[in-house]
Amino acid sequence: MSDSKITELYQQARLLQKSREIEKAIEIYQRILSTKPAEKKAHVAIATAYFQLQxxxxxIKHFEEMTRLAPMDASPYINMGAIYNRMGEYKQALNVFRKAVQKDKKSADAFYNMGIAHKGLNQLSMAVTAYKQALVFDDKMVDAHFNLGNVYLEMKNHTQAHSSFSRALEISPGFKKAINAMKILDAETVKEKENMSPFGRLVDESALRKKGEIVSTRDLSTEERESDRREIHKLCDEITEITHTIVDDLKKGVNPGLLNLNRCISQGEKHYSELDEAYSTFQKKVKSLNDMRKLLKHRMLELRSHENLINSRGGN
Structure with missing residues (x-):
């Protein structure tokens, strides 16, 4: 088949795609590939047509062929990963995007689509990192700013969400999704302020002892006073130990874990293969931190309950 004939077939196929006659366009691309199996342009075109038909x-089959025909090109991997995202196969998508980053360490598209995959797996902190990395290489990628804002909104980080949505609207003032997101964010912020006590958390004291209830203390015997002190000392020692553990976990576990995750992503091919292990380790550190936080809350409640017991009227 002559080059002029192939050019003519491409023109026919593009017109068919434009008029939504996708199946007929695919037939033409197949004709081209039957005579020129290594025609990269045809593989991309037919893959796009199949994508349009869902x-x-x-x-994916044709994009995989492209990875063999153009082994140094990141775009076939990015396109495959985007399709896996569309299919909801986010783990498979991440595997493909890592290969894309190995080919092109500065691909904003690869990191952007990784953000979608991490979000699909509910790995919100990883999604934030991926979207931020995309914006390092393309600060005007409006969809990355918008998606980043949505992740922050889900994480209840309203300040960062507002910043991301604002940046999206700076780039594209008529971006309706960002406009609507700002409205939702403003409504949630107002609701938070309405629910916030003007005195913070310290004045609560069980709603000021049920608004006016007189609180009295009772006289303790020497034995009761000693027992009270032992119990308070025991609880305070446990609380101190737990808080030291939490601080230690933050310094030696969570913070280094975040830095390691960022290193694995930002240094691309050299360290990206370590990402799964780094993320798994980070998740364990976060779980340990949450467990200690719950234990601290429990001990604080025990201390308050003990105080209420001692101060209650009519106690013996």
Whole structure:
């Protein structure tokens, strides 16, 4: 088949795609590939057509062929990963995006799509890191700013969410999704302020002892006073130990874990293979921190309950 004939077939196929006659366009691309199996342009075009028909496995097949025909090109991997995202196969998508980053360490598209995959797996902190990395390489990627804002909104980080949505609207003032997101964010912020006590948390004291209830203390015997002191000392020692553990976990576990995650992503091919292990380790550190936080809360409640018991009227 002559080059002029192939050019003519491409033109026909593009017109068919434009008029939404996708199946006929695919037939033409198949004709081209039957005579020129290594025609990269045709593989990309037919993969795109299959994607339009939501025939994702066929689209992936042709992008996989592109990885063999153009082994140094990151774009086939990015396209495959985007399709896996669309299929909801986020783990598979991440595997493919890591290969894309190995080919192109500065691909904003690869990191952007990784953000979508991490979000799909509910790995919100990883999604934030991926979107931020995309914006390092393309600060005007409006969808990355918008998606980052949505992740922050889900994490209840309203300040950062507002910043991301604002940046999206700076780039694209008519971006309706960002406008609507700002409205939702403003409504949630107002609700938070309405629910916030003007005196903070310290004045609560069980709603000021049920608004006016007189609180009295009782006289303790020497034995009771000694017992009270032992119990308070015991609880305070446990609380001190737990808080020291939490601080230690933050310094030696969580913070280094975050830095390691960022290193694995930002240094691309050299360290990206370590990302799964780094993230798994980080999750364990966060779980340990949450467990200690719950234990601290429990001990604080025990201390308050003990105080209420001692101060209650009519106690013996």
């Amino acid at each position: 025939q994702y496995p066929q689209a």
